[in-house]
Amino acid sequence: MSVATAPAPSVPRFRPWRFVRRNPTLVAGAVILIVMALLAVFAPLIAGDPIRMQPAQRLRPPSAVNWLGTDSLGRDVFARTVYGARVSLMVGLTVAFLSVGIGLMIGLLAGFFRTADTIVMRFMDGLMAIPAILLAIALVSLTRASVTTVIVAIMIPEIPRVVRLVRSVVLSVREAPYVEAAVAGGAPTWKILLRHIMPSTFPPLIVQATYICASAILIEASLSFLGAGTPPDIPTWGNMVASSRLFLSRAPWTIFAPGLALALVVLAVNLVGDGLRDRLDPRLARRM
Numbered sequence: 001m002s003v004a005t006a007p008a009p010s011v012p013r014f015r016p017w018r019f020v021r022r023n024p025t026l027v028a029g030a031v032i033l034i035v036m037a038l039l040a041v042f043a044p045l046i047a048g049d050p051i052r053m054q055p056a057q058r059l060r061p062p063s064a065v066n067w068l069g070t071d072s073l074g075r076d077v078f079a080r081t082v083y084g085a086r087v088s089l090m091v092g093l094t095v096a097f098l099s100v101g102i103g104l105m106i107g108l109l110a111g112f113f114r115t116a117d118t119i120v121m122r123f124m125d126g127l128m129a130i131p132a133i134l135l136a137i138a139l140v141s142l143t144r145a146s147v148t149t150v151i152v153a154i155m156i157p158e159i160p161r162v163v164r165l166v167r168s169v170v171l172s173v174r175e176a177p178y179v180e181a182a183v184a185g186g187a188p189t190w191k192i193l194l195r196h197i198m199p200s201t202f203p204p205l206i207v208q209a210t211y212i213c214a215s216a217i218l219i220e221a222s223l224s225f226l227g228a229g230t231p232p233d234i235p236t237w238g239n240m241v242a243s244s245r246l247f248l249s250r251a252p253w254t255i256f257a258p259g260l261a262l263a264l265v266v267l268a269v270n271l272v273g274d275g276l277r278d279r280l281d282p283r284l285a286r287r288m
Helices: 016-022 024-041 077-112 114-128 132-142 147-173 177-184 189-226 237-247 253-280 282-287
Strands: none
Touching (some): 024 077, 114 147, 132 147
């Protein structure tokens, strides 16, 4: 007598077009970021020397030789724009990674230990009372201008925002039954924080990291435009806009390329953040 076997469960197939249709903002932002990242990685292969000056070729319009024209010193605008993506993406990603990592640790401690909560949060409130751009300018002015200094100056104002976000999540999760069961079972504090509480902070932190990345890119460009950021010899979008503003009416291409690249990258990061928020928020995901 043959025994009937249950049919094997069907595994849902990944359909790219359905994913694109349901997540248009996430896909659009990711495509723009991937293109910019590829341009930054392969900049030595697709662009020329970004710091080579040719005074005889200054302020030349776009041509077959110089795709986006030249600036006031005869430097290739396309090469400087592509190499500028390296600095902007590095600053944005580094600031997002460091601020989220440091803010996560501080927020876990502040939300779980009541004695440390008051002291830590009052200090964070003091940092948040200072505008981020002013604090960054002050820190850069006290030290030598470099990419590392810019990263540290932008990272410090972003940490309090991450701490407040993590603390709010910890305060709501700390009273959950599974956390109270772990405490009653005698689990070590570090194990409770890392295994039971910290995973709940990942969805909002991922979304917050994208907004921090976009904000860091804008602040870096603002600092470079004001002359308080990276040195002028380093090709960045802020430096390019600052050096080209005097030639806007005569050579608009010198400011159009870095401005458009900056707008596209910030828009792409925000689109990725909005798409991740829609995917990671249970209420929005249920509606979709």
